[in-house]
Amino acid sequence: MRELVFSLDYEPGCNEVADALAAHPQARIRSLSLHATAESLWRVDHVTGPAEALAAVEDAFLTADYYADCLATEDCGARQETQVLDSADDTLVLYSYWERAPACASVPHIALDFLGDGLLFETRNEARQYTWRIVHAGDGDVRAFFDAIEENVGECADLEVERLTEAASPSDAPRDEGDLPPEQDQALRAAVEHGYYETPREVDVGDLAETLGVPRSTLTYRLRRAEAHLAERRVAESRSTASPSTRL
Template sequence: MRELVFALDYDPGWNTLADTLADFPDARVRSLSLHATADSLWRVDHATGSPDALSAIEDAFLTADYYADCLATEPCGADSETEVLDETDDTLVLYTYWQRTPVCTSIPHLALEHLGDGLLFETQHEQRRHTWRIIHPEDADIHGFFDALHAELSADVNVEIIRLTGLSATNTATFSAEEGTLTREQREALTAAVHHGFYNTPREIDLGELAEELGLPRSTLTYRVRRAEAEIIKQYMNHDPVSPSDPTS
């Protein structure tokens, strides 16, 4: 099995929960369980924060026009229901069930399509950042998954790949990109992104600000960074970090 960790960063107005959490920097929402089939999704989330933050989070879950996991930017006709399972002064536990329609999609459903069955999901929302951790089979189509994800997302949603590892007894695997596989422009874009803190947590600059710093159109910089990341992912998935002679293989 392998581990994939990535994050989505939402600009204001693109995600109701992200907008809510941006107003309460100390609040967090993490998944306790998350399961998806081809036509449905259900999850249990645990929120922490002040009473005011929890009230706003509950309102964001219960009154949204469509379920937050849906990648559509407007209601897609899905039937969803959310219930409060537990609530204290500083915690909130919510259950949500979502029944898809043909035009609805989500990260778990894209993962099922491209990464295969038997997936494990873990998520965390902090301010405008939504971090995903997916445990998936070794033969999963990571490149296809990210192509499909970028196709569904608005250009105003930044995607950061945080970690790609093989799971072993020590949960580590080494990988380095081959020389000559990225264009000069792609390497320059990644170098600038690293230098200016784009991959730091918390992020110190977004792609729009970095594009202004470099004197490039945002669309050009976004394309270069995403194609570079996609090439590195493809190389990684073609790389076998476990030796055939390893008794754990």
């Protein structure tokens, strides 16, 4: 099995969900379930954030001129339906169904075309960054897949590939520090060198992103992933050196 991780960084006005999240940076969306056939797509998403952010995200899903997963930038004639499955003060669960029209394209459907059947999808939305993780059999045409994504998003979003690896088992030990993807390693080194981890900080993430020439959301994601990797590695090491009685 192979794993693809990539992100789409949307320009303002190109995706109403991205616009809503950008206006409410405390909000996050992650997919709980996502399935696609050649003709349709359905998914369940979990949204977190303050009440006003949840209202804005819900409105974007319910009233957008085109479905949030469609890579078109205007109404493409698809039939869509969104329902609220659960709602609380700081969480929202949305069910969405999308029936394709000939002019519609989406990441899952392009993946079906170029990567084959039996795909697993996971997504996260933060600000204007829409991150996808796809696990596939490894027999498809990955380059053609990314070319098709770029062709469909046009100038509305920047495509950035984060990882192309063998899919890891949940039980696999974390990788060595040197196995960090180059862009995460570069971000982490720059953060240390510019004093991002000093107390008080000598640079904020916005200034650091400008220095590196990347969007703020992209740098935030890279640092978060690198920090998570190092934290997981540290915990794994402590467990491996703990005595049997400590582990119990």
